[in-house]
Amino acid sequence: MIIIKGIEYYLPEQVESNDHGDKITSKIGIYERHIAGPDEYASDLAIAAANQLFDKHEIKREDIDFLLYCTQSPDYYLPTTACVIQNKLSLPTSVGALDINLGCSGYIYGLSLAKGLIETGQANNVLFITAETYSKFIHPMDRSVKPLFGDGAAATLLSAGPSQYGVQSLVFGTDGRGSNNLIVPAGGLRNPLSEANFQEETDAFGNVRSKSNLYMNGPEIFNFTLNEVPASINKLLDKEGSTLEDFDFFIFHQANQHMLEYLRKKLKIDPNKFSVQFSDCGNTVSSTIPIALKRELENGKIKTGDKVMLVGFGVGYSWAAASLIWHD
Template sequence: MGAYIHGVSYYLPDHVLDNDQLNRLFPEWSADKISSKTGIYQRRIAGKDEFTSDMAILAAEKLFLEYNIDRNEIDFILLCTQSPDYFLPTTACIVQDRLKIPTSAGALDFNLGCSGYVYGLSLAKGLIAARIATNILLITSETYSKFINDKDKGNRTLFADAAAATLITAKESLCEIGDFVLGTDGSGAENLIVKNGASRNRELSGEDLLQDDGSFRNDNNLYMNGGEIFSFTAKAVPLMVNEVLSKSKLTLPEVDLFIFHQANAFMLNFIRKKIGIPEDKFFLYLENCGNTVSSTIPIALKEALAAKRIDTDAKVLLAGFGVGYSWGATVLHFK
């Protein structure tokens, strides 16, 4: 039994953080320098009283309206987030109730970041193949901004908040989800982490520590070792792309469009050149929304469709990679 994407929608918060604002906070970094290094001009930031479930609801409601989806036909909710509303209950349960999806539906959270959308597609395809569900609502929703130290100029220039909603169905629809390549290397856990707040380090006792590059580290907040993340990505992503092409019985030129996790423009272009992907087949969409973690791929997929970059019979390769370390790729076959 095949699994198909029926539609994708997304939600961005109202508050905008642009490069001019960041320049006023960090005068040593000009607006032009920020955009040239990251490819980002502005980010959307969740409001003080806006949380993961709130954004998830708005993305899902937009999906229902845009694609005329009957919520009563949804029989499973998968919610990818690393910033849940609570330790428990799962945010997916809260979303089920607020969306008025039938209580016969299954619902669960899974904690993954930049590879989360691809992992979510794999879980949805598995549920359909096992005949556990036929209409799955996959939501990615993240409020990383609430983890970032106000003095952390590096992470503030990159990360933003968003939610995306995708309907995956057993009925033939927009595109069929292909085979998967997934991977994990937990030895890199320390390089992208929020150390305090969960069970191992429950007390929020961190203090701001000045780093050699002029940034601040606080174990209560998000820490990213940018150099190590770059090295991991440069090594893992080309191997993953080659493996998913082999598994899909495709060559690089046979893929019509590549949509990678939208980390930052410099990193993405480095990887693109290393793999040998032509620039006109490589889709970027982060200028006006930033790195929205698990939502970058569905947002870019939606925008690629809107820009008519995906034709009938197109093959689109999705690749996610990051925190964990974790990575995943698949090929979408459009009808």
């Protein structure tokens, strides 16, 4: 099995506050978001998180033999940003390095890839970094997404561990029919940036955006989540022959209060066993799960031997769930 030997995260210094008296703020439960500066990019956040991991856990850079980097805010079309990060972190040139273009399910997909690399003997220590700067895609006058998303990064070290601990079972799901419901329509090769794609439009709710900005169909995303998340959890339980009561703690993708509370009640999960860690940082996409996991460890909510369920879901549509038995 593979175990998590350390997690650290980094949030940009710049903070934006949501209107505390606003109905939307009360509904989503997000009061502050950390925003990358004009010259600060996802890879910069990734490097800061990784450096914290090395420093605080006394991890040797030469012991890393694979780097996984999950982002939808790459520095360039090419080269692979993981290669840029390898150099800036002074990792050995013998490491493997690759990018994963996934959003809110990305952390669990990364755990799966690391598990495969380690358990097949291809790597011993995998540095897995998630980093996102969705703020750079968001129009400042688009209230449908601006209050939700914050920037951030997390770095996780994964290594082989005792067979009774670590990442156990995983399940996945994909439905590309929902790809247009959370999308930046322009900027890739299919629809390159042009003057027309920077023209701003105002929707029926007064939100302003262009084709170069992030668009989210909130109701469709909500419906997708309510359908697929419980189904994926049941699939995981069936795979393990377990029940929800067998789990000591649950960490779902930290989307927003409205969505998570609806899911928690639908699944009848005890609130004391359910992570809520977004009020001061917002939805940090692929970094929400590791940030929440790190905070709950610091809070003493997760201890050695505890069985924890991780669930990611969102843009793609893409979703995944994993069980792990914590080893401190």
